Amino acid sequence: MSAPLITILDDEAGVRQVLSDALEEAGFQTMGFGRATEFEAALRRVTPDVCLVDLSLPDKDGLTLVHRLALELGAAVIIISGRAQVQDRVTGLELGADDYITKPFDPAEVVARVRARLRKDRAQPLNSSNTAKFNGWTAHFDRYVLEDQHGDETTFSHAEGEVLRLFLDSPKRLINRAQMQETLGGAAGESFDRAMDVRISRLRTKLQEDPKNPRLIKTIYGAGYIFLGDVSWV
Structure with missing residues (x-):
């Protein structure tokens, strides 16, 4: 079984590298993107297990992208953002994000949140019907x-x-x-x-x-x- 794929969408190369290093050391595959358009193009080729998404993107509104990922793709989404205001958290969750982590963050915490997300997704529901x-x-x-x-x-x-x-x-x-x-x-x-x-x-x-x-x-x-x-x- 291949390792879970975690996509990282953040316009800061340093942030992408820190997250990628921590996640790959924990046994995950990663793909990093600096722009939303690159990320959306990649979604036509790959299906990530978890999407890490920054809200402050240079080419598209991060909240709009989160909404699309959650509703259209049914993707698991964790927002990682410098926006620490309560309203930003609430809006992100309302639009369908599964979790919200504020910057600066501890890479170990991000890995733990991703692992928790994957454990839950793999748990068998009580009823297998859809x-x-x-x-x-x-x-x-x-x-x-x-x-x-x-x-x-x-x-x-x-x-x-x-x-x-x-x-x-x-x-x-x-x-x-x-x-x-x-x-x-x-x-x-x-x-x-x-x-x-x-x-x-x-x-x-x-x-x-x-x-x-x-x-x-x-x-x-x-x-x-x-x-x-x-x-x-x-």
């Missing part, structure tokens, strides 16, 4: 699409799909933050909690939930979440 029906909705995990009872479709990101699948695999059971962190990967703490809050909020919006009284994804304050739908896998 389609689930619940309360008038159909979730197509092979296409990252939610379909309502009228056939109208709404896309969801790779990261949002992971949370939705976790709920659909364990309906009417309490799922606490520790279980979510163990299943979904990522570093525990405020950053992980914020990422989950963002993804659950976006899922509720796409499921047309009343934010003040959601019917499907209920928050049990101080305990976790519970999904109240009736789920059938097809």
Whole structure:
């Protein structure tokens, strides 16, 4: 089995070299790119396991690229950026990124985050089907699409799909933050909690939930979440 491929998109050659050295020493293959156009051209030839993406790119907006990677390609995306503001983190997660690391960073931490991401991706889901029906909705995990009872479709990101699948695999059971962190990967703490809050909020919006009284994804304050739908896998 070939080593996982990690792509690095950053306009600073020094950053690319540091990341490449650390990841290759850890046993990964890497490809580095200084411009978004070069990276997008390479995606027609290769399929990375994880994409490391800087937001400050010379030729394209990094957030727009993250959104495309997450929604159109279903790629695992970790943002590495000098933008440390909370709003930048929130926006990146809302657009579908799986994790957010701020510069300056410890290369060992990046390697650890990549490993955690790959462990989670390789974990077998409780149900191997890619389609689930619940309360008038159909979730197509092979296409990252939610379909309502009228056939109208709404896309969801790779990261949002992971949370939705976790709920659909364990309906009417309490799922606490520790279980979510163990299943979904990522570093525990405020950053992980914020990422989950963002993804659950976006899922509720796409499921047309009343934010003040959601019917499907209920928050049990101080305990976790519970999904109240009736789920059938097809």
